[in-house]
Amino acid sequence: MKKVIAAMNMTLDGFCDHTSGVPDEEIHQHYADLLRSADTALYGRITYQLMEFWRTVLENPTGDKAMDDFAVAIDNTPKIVFSRTLKNVDWKSAKLASQDLEKEVLELKQQSGKDVFVCSPSLIVALTKLNLIDEYQLCVHPVIAGSGLPLFKNISEKIMLKLIKTKTFGSGAVILYYEPTNERTTNR
Numbered sequence: 001m002k003k004v005i006a007a008m009n010m011t012l013d014g015f016c017d018h019t020s021g022v023p024d025e026e027i028h029q030h031y032a033d034l035l036r037s038a039d040t041a042l043y044g045r046i047t048y049q050l051m052e053f054w055r056t057v058l059e060n061p062t063g064d065k066a067m068d069d070f071a072v073a074i075d076n077t078p079k080i081v082f083s084r085t086l087k088n089v090d091w092k093s094a095k096l097a098s099q100d101l102e103k104e105v106l107e108l109k110q111q112s113g114k115d116v117f118v119c120s121p122s123l124i125v126a127l128t129k130l131n132l133i134d135e136y137q138l139c140v141h142p143v144i145a146g147s148g149l150p151l152f153k154n155i156s157e158k159i160m161l162k163l164i165k166t167k168t169f170g171s172g173a174v175i176l177y178y179e180p181t182n183e184r185t186t187n188r
Contacts, residue, residue, distance in 0.1 A: 002039060003115045003134040004105060006124040007031075008151060011141055015148030016121045018050065021141040022171040028066035030169070032073040034137075039113040041074075042105070044120035045083035048094070051119075055091065080104065082123060105132050121151055128155060135179055136161065142172035 009021045021027075035041065043051065057071035079094040082101055089096055097104050105127060108116050118124050118133065127133050138151075161178035168174050 002109050002111060002113060004109060004118060004127065004132055005115050005135045005137055006118045006127070006133045007034060007137045007139075008119070008121065008124060009139045009141060010151050011143045011145040011148070013144045013146065014150050014152075015145045016151050017145050017148045020143050020145045020148070021139075022143070022169075022173055024169070024171050025064070025066035026169050027139070027171065027173060028064075028070045030167075030175075032066070032070040034117065035070075035073040035077045037114060038077050038117045039111075039115060040078045040080055040108060041117045041119050042123055043079055043081050043094075044122045045081065045086055046122075047120035048079065048081045048083070048086075048089070051079075052091065082120075101126055102130050102132070105130075121149055121153070124151065125153060125155060128152070128159065131180070131182070133180060135164075135177065137175055137177055139173055139175045 008016055009018060010016050011020050051074060054071040054074045057067060058075055061068045061071070075093060077093060079091065080097050081089055081094055082097045082104075086096060099107070101123065105116070109132075118127055124133070160181040162181050163176060164179055165177045166174055167177075
């Protein structure tokens with residue numbers, strides 16, 4: 001059975017903001033390797049449209065090996081996009097979801113193959129509420145953004161996690177790897 005892994009960059013104060021992080025060579029390489037190990041990446045519309053930037057890097061490489069390698073990795077990774085407004089996607093490795101999130105993810109989990117990565121804050125929250133995340137990989141950047149989109153917006157219960165490992169980058173960013181313990185309590 002595949003694992004569903006929530007992978008997200010965030011600031012020290014808990015905001016998801018790709019423009020506030022420290023996307024150096026080491027971090028780009030880590031995420032390129034992660035995408036190469038993925039069976040599928042799940043995106044909501046907003047994050048998918050942000051990731052389309054990498055198509056321009058494919059067409060016009062930057063000369064920065066880590067960025068160019070990441071562009072190739074994300075291009076090659078199959079993507080499923082969940083959107084109520086998009087009618088089609090034209091990235092060759094992407095398709096619109098054909099079922100609701102829960103059904104699509106449960107079906108993916110039952111298949112053999114590599115893991116499924118959830119790469120959008122809204123999908124991470126929705127799948128957390130459905131208890132379908134098997135692992136969280138949160139890359140915390142040494143930045144205080146002050147404002148932005150909180151990762152766990154609208155979670156109304158306490159969810160206990162177990163730290164299983166960490167990875168530290170030269171930039172000071174740290175990936176925290178957690179598994180849910182399946183202990184939940186309602187916050188009122």
